[in-house]
Amino acid sequence: MALNPDIYKKIVAAKLYMDRRFHESLCLEQISRKACISRFHFHRLFTRIYQKTPHRYLTQRRIEHAEQLLTDKNLSVTEICNAVGFESMGSFSGLFKKETGVGPSQFRNREKEKKRQALQTPGLFIPHCFIQSSETNL
Amino acid sequence: MITKMSHTTLYVTDQEKAYDFYVTKLGFKVNTDAVMGNGFRWLTVNPPDQPELEIALLTPLTGGMGFDEEAKAAFKILLDKGVLGAGVLYTPNCHATYEELKAKGVVFKSEPKEQFYGIEAVITDGCGNWFSMTGPKQP
Numbered sequence: 001m002a003l004n005p006d007i008y009k010k011i012v013a014a015k016l017y018m019d020r021r022f023h024e025s026l027c028l029e030q031i032s033r034k035a036c037i038s039r040f041h042f043h044r045l046f047t048r049i050y051q052k053t054p055h056r057y058l059t060q061r062r063i064e065h066a067e068q069l070l071t072d073k074n075l076s077v078t079e080i081c082n083a084v085g086f087e088s089m090g091s092f093s094g095l096f097k098k099e100t101g102v103g104p105s106q107f108r109n110r111e112k113e114k115k116r117q118a119l120q121t122p123g124l125f126i127p128h129c130f131i132q133s134s135e136t137n138l
Numbered sequence: 139m140i141t142k143m144s145h146t147t148l149y150v151t152d153q154e155k156a157y158d159f160y161v162t163k164l165g166f167k168v169n170t171d172a173v174m175g176n177g178f179r180w181l182t183v184n185p186p187d188q189p190e191l192e193i194a195l196l197t198p199l200t201g202g203m204g205f206d207e208e209a210k211a212a213f214k215i216l217l218d219k220g221v222l223g224a225g226v227l228y229t230p231n232c233h234a235t236y237e238e239l240k241a242k243g244v245v246f247k248s249e250p251k252e253q254f255y256g257i258e259a260v261i262t263d264g265c266g267n268w269f270s271m272t273g274p275k276q277p
Contacts, residue, residue: 003233003276005233008231008233008234008236008237009237011234012234012237012238012241015234015238016238016241048276049230049231049233049234050230050231050234051230051231118170118171118172119172125170125172125180126170126172126174126180127145130178130180130194130196131174131178132204
């Protein structure tokens with residue numbers, strides 16, 4: 001059964017709220033208030049629309065931002081854990097590894113190495129036919 | 139034996155605008171962003187659930203792509219008109235994604251409509267391409 005179009009707007013408003021405030025300590029009550037519906041209905045509708053629970057979605061947004069901070073900033077892993085909204089290093093590391101396959105430090109080292117190689121020898125990442133084209137035309 | 143497609147190319151008017159659309163708005167992940175000494179920028183992204191598929195966002199309008207002036211002019215016409223249908227983007231929920239992307243300033247050619255194959259909207263990337271954005275009919 002299709003949902004009323006207004007429902008999509010409400011659930012999206014709550015999702016965008018999570019996107020802006022994921023680094024804060026958010027509870028289901030707070031988030032569902034943004035959608036102006038009860039916690040129970042919000043949880044059910046969000047899960048139906050996005051095929052993941054609000055908690056899983058929030059965790060993934062936090063991990064994605066952690067990936068960005070690990071790549072771009074010189075913060076410690078503990079600082080990043082707190083900056084993205086996790087309260088415990090244990091749960092942060094465990095969930096990070098579950099989502100990405102590697103721990104936070106390993107991820108950081110891998111991305112640093114990849115960036116270094118892209119700067120020093122960009123040709124390593126580019127199919128040779130594209131490099132050849134660029135060299136004959138610039 | 140060819141077993142899959144590993145890379146595909148999207149021609150765009152501007153790589154910075156393309157970065158804003160595909161990475162910032164759609165949430166694609168940057169795979170590689172490498173600039174050659176001659177200025178050629180190899181920018182590739184992965185859709186969130188397809189880490190093995192690299193989409194190269196390349197501009198044919200400046201030098202560095204192997205196109206002569208006639209080809210560049212032809213590309214410019216097509217990209218400026220926005221007539222290139224580049225493929226189908228899958229979403230688990232067309233209505234919700236439509237509302238969210240509209241709120242982020244993405245331009246659609248049509249809003250979600252039910253078709254026999256699912257619910258479809260038509261989305262533009264602002265860099266010369268349009269896509270069908272399709273998701274399943276809701277249970």
